[in-house]
Amino acid sequence: MAKTTKLTPFQPGEGYTKEDWDAVDFPEMTDEELASLRPAKEVLPPEFFKAMEEHRKSRGRPSLAHPKKQVTLRLDEDVIARFRASGKGWQGRMNEALRKAAGL
Incomplete structure (x- = not known):
């Protein structure tokens, strides 16, 4: 694919030409296809969401046994x-x- 450095409004990615963008074959979904879609919680295993929750909880600094308190002094x-x-x-x-x- 040919790359350019100029971005245009129809390009969500960096450096794609209009020809590159138009060459992608991904037709719009039909009304029937849209109606058949289901929420992720109905189709993915519960373990997936448990792992996502564990990942979310583990981010950031670890908890302290005796955390500092902010005061005005x-x-x-x-x-x-x-x-x-x-x-x-x-x-x-x-x-x-x-x-x-x-x-x-």
Whole structure:
């Protein structure tokens, strides 16, 4: 198939010519074919949906036993400046300093 770099409105993919697009033989579905379609849950095995649900649940960061809580706290500017000046990870170091001061 010949490729171009110019996209036109009839091209959903990148770089196909009008001739390439028109050469695809996929006729529109008839009313009977459309009426015979069924939801995926009726035709696919339940294991498929269970695997999809497990995949969805496993994305992202793992849960922590004791997750951090977001709070609003007013601190003196110089305290914040001192911790920020220590570089990346300053919030974690501030948390450790607070834990130490609280005797934890």
